[in-house]
Amino acid sequence: MPTGTYNLIDQPCVPVRWKPGASTEGELPDRVGLRELLLRSHDIESLAVADAPAHAALLRILYALTARVAGLTEQGPEGDWDERRLDVLDASRLPAAEVDAYFRMFEDRFFLFAPGGRPWMQDPRLADQCDATNTAGVNKLIVTRPSGNNHSWFRHDSDTAAVPPTASEAFLGLLVWHYYGPAGRCSSREVNGVKSASAKAGPLRTALSYHPEGSSLFETLLAGLVPPEAGVSEKEDLCPWEQEELPDPDNPPRVSRGPRSRHTGRSQHALLLIPDEDSTHVRDAFITWAYPGERMPREDDYLIWQVSQQGNRYPRPANAGRALWRDLDALLLQHPPAGSAHPQQPRVFRSAVEVSEDLRVRALGFDQEGQAKDTQFIDASTPAVLGFAERNDARTVPAVGRLRQLGELYGRRLDRAVKRAWAAYTRDAKADGAAWAAEAGARYWPCAEAEFWARFRLLDRTGDVADGGFEPAATRRAFLRLAEEAYDAVTEPVTRTVRGAKAVSQARIDLYGGIPKNRATEPGRRSTTKEPTG
The missing domain is CATH 1.10.132 (Topoisomerase I; Chain A, domain 4)
Structure with a gap:
C-alpha cells in the first residue's frame, strides 16, 4: 500500500514533560512518537500539550492504545479487570512486547499522510468528494489561528499567505476538529450524487472533561481507563483506524461497542490533510461532515452529566469563569448535593482511585458555543484529592x-x-x-x-x-x-x-x-x- 513518510508511531509528534531524573543515554527530546511515549510513559511526567482541547482529545486516544497493549479491553472470564490493571501497575511500565506487536499490526494505519492509502483518522475519499478549489485551508485547521472573518487569538495570520503548520501541529489540530469541531456550514461533500455542506458539532464541543492525573504518564493512563462493560469484545470494540473499512457517510454512524470505540469513534467531521512535498508540513486541508442526519448521542465517561429542567441529560458545559474547586464534590461524590441538576460523577472516577489515592484531577475543555464561536481554553488541576473519593x-x-x-x-x-x-x-x-x-x-x-x-x-x-x-x-x-x-x-x-x-x-x-x-x-x-x- 502506498504510504507517506510521516508515521505517528515513531515521528516526534507528541510534546511531553519528562520526570526529574528520567533515565536516558542522551538528551531527552521534547516530542516523542506514540511508540516511545507508551514504552517510556513511566519516565514521562505528563503531556505538554499547550492547547487544552487537543490535550483532552489526545488523552482519549492514549487511553484506547493503553487498554489494548495492556490487555485491558475486556472484563475477562473471571471479571478480573481490576486485578489485571493492578498487575500492570505493579510492573511499573507498559509491556514492551505488546506495544511493538500492536504497532507492527497497524503500522500502515498511523501514517499522517498516505497518498493512495488510508491516513490516520482521515478520509482519503474527500479528495474526490469535495471541491478541490474550495478547501478549508490550514488556518481553519489550526483553531488558534484566525480564519475568514474570525478574530486573532495568539497570532496574526492571513488566508492569502497562510504559514503551513508542521506535521505535529497538524496532528493536534486534527484531533481538536474530531472532538470539538463546530456545527454549521462546512466544505461541500458529494456522496452518491447528493451534495451537502452541513456538519454537526463534535462530541466534546462546549463540554469540560475531567481526568485523573498521577505522578507519571504511566499512572495517569492506567487511572484514566474505564472498565469495559460486561460483554464488550476486543474484536468489536475497535478504534477508527482499526476498522477494516472506512465508515459509510451515507448511513447512520457505527454504534459504540465499548470504551475504546466510544471515546475515539464519535467524530461528526471528516478531514483530509494535504502535505507539502517533503511531508513535513501541511499546506491545505479538507474539512467537512462525516455523517448526515442527527448528531450522534453524546456518550463519554470523563464528563459530569446533568439533567435539564426538561429532563434532558447533558454534560456540564465548560465555563472559563468557573473555578475547578466548585465541581469537586461532583467528582468525589457519587450522588452530590447540587440541586435540581442531579449531577452524575464521571464514570472514570469510580475506579481511578484503585490506581493511587494521590491522584489529582485535571480539567480540560473549551469555552465555546455549539456553532462557531470559541471563547477560551480551560486547563486547571487540583491537588491530590481522589483519596477523598466517597467509596474510600x-x-x-x-x-x-x-x-x-x-x-x-x-x-x-x-x-x-x-x-x-x-x-x-x-x-x-x-x-x-x-x-x-x-x-x-x-x-x-x-x-x-x-x-x-x-x-x-x-x-x-x-x-x-x-x-x-x-x-x-x-x-x-x-x-x-x-x-x-x-x-x-x-x-x-x-x-x-x-x-x-x-x-x-x-x-x-x-x-x-x-x-x-x-x-x-x-x-x-x-x-x-x-x-x-x-
Whole structure:
C-alpha cells in the first residue's frame, strides 16, 4: 500500500514533560512518537500539550492504545479487570512486547499522510468528494489561528499567505476538529450524487472533561481507563483506524461497542490533510461532515452529566469563569448535593482511585458555543484529592460538598447585593449592575478558591473524626468575610454621597441572607433566613 513518510508511531509528534531524573543515554527530546511515549510513559511526567482541547482529545486516544497493549479491553472470564490493571501497575511500565506487536499490526494505519492509502483518522475519499478549489485551508485547521472573518487569538495570520503548520501541529489540530469541531456550514461533500455542506458539532464541543492525573504518564493512563462493560469484545470494540473499512457517510454512524470505540469513534467531521512535498508540513486541508442526519448521542465517561429542567441529560458545559474547586464534590461524590441538576460523577472516577489515592484531577475543555464561536481554553488541576473519593471515605467527603456549598452561597449573595446596591444608587430598578457584579466576582472567587483549598487540606483523612473535622461556623465566617471585603471594595466609591451610602447600606443585608418576605415590612426585625449548617 502506498504510504507517506510521516508515521505517528515513531515521528516526534507528541510534546511531553519528562520526570526529574528520567533515565536516558542522551538528551531527552521534547516530542516523542506514540511508540516511545507508551514504552517510556513511566519516565514521562505528563503531556505538554499547550492547547487544552487537543490535550483532552489526545488523552482519549492514549487511553484506547493503553487498554489494548495492556490487555485491558475486556472484563475477562473471571471479571478480573481490576486485578489485571493492578498487575500492570505493579510492573511499573507498559509491556514492551505488546506495544511493538500492536504497532507492527497497524503500522500502515498511523501514517499522517498516505497518498493512495488510508491516513490516520482521515478520509482519503474527500479528495474526490469535495471541491478541490474550495478547501478549508490550514488556518481553519489550526483553531488558534484566525480564519475568514474570525478574530486573532495568539497570532496574526492571513488566508492569502497562510504559514503551513508542521506535521505535529497538524496532528493536534486534527484531533481538536474530531472532538470539538463546530456545527454549521462546512466544505461541500458529494456522496452518491447528493451534495451537502452541513456538519454537526463534535462530541466534546462546549463540554469540560475531567481526568485523573498521577505522578507519571504511566499512572495517569492506567487511572484514566474505564472498565469495559460486561460483554464488550476486543474484536468489536475497535478504534477508527482499526476498522477494516472506512465508515459509510451515507448511513447512520457505527454504534459504540465499548470504551475504546466510544471515546475515539464519535467524530461528526471528516478531514483530509494535504502535505507539502517533503511531508513535513501541511499546506491545505479538507474539512467537512462525516455523517448526515442527527448528531450522534453524546456518550463519554470523563464528563459530569446533568439533567435539564426538561429532563434532558447533558454534560456540564465548560465555563472559563468557573473555578475547578466548585465541581469537586461532583467528582468525589457519587450522588452530590447540587440541586435540581442531579449531577452524575464521571464514570472514570469510580475506579481511578484503585490506581493511587494521590491522584489529582485535571480539567480540560473549551469555552465555546455549539456553532462557531470559541471563547477560551480551560486547563486547571487540583491537588491530590481522589483519596477523598466517597467509596474510600464516606465520612469525610460530604464535608467537601458543604465546603463548596458555603463558598458558592456567599458568592451568590455578593452578586445579588452589589446588583441591588447599584439599582438603588442609580434609582433604576432595571439596572443589572453587571460592571459591579463582575468586579465583585473577580475579587471574591480567587480568594474563595484559596480559602476552599486551605480548609480542604485540613480535613481529616483517617476517618476517625466526624465530618472530617469540618467546622461549619468558622467556614461561614471565613467566606462571609471575603464577601464583605469584596462588597466594600466595589461599593466604596459611591459611599461619599448620602444617596450612595444609603443604597450600599441597605443592600448590604443581602450578604447575610436578606430580609424574609413575611417580615420585610416589620421595622427593627433581624433576618432569620437560615444558612446551611453543614
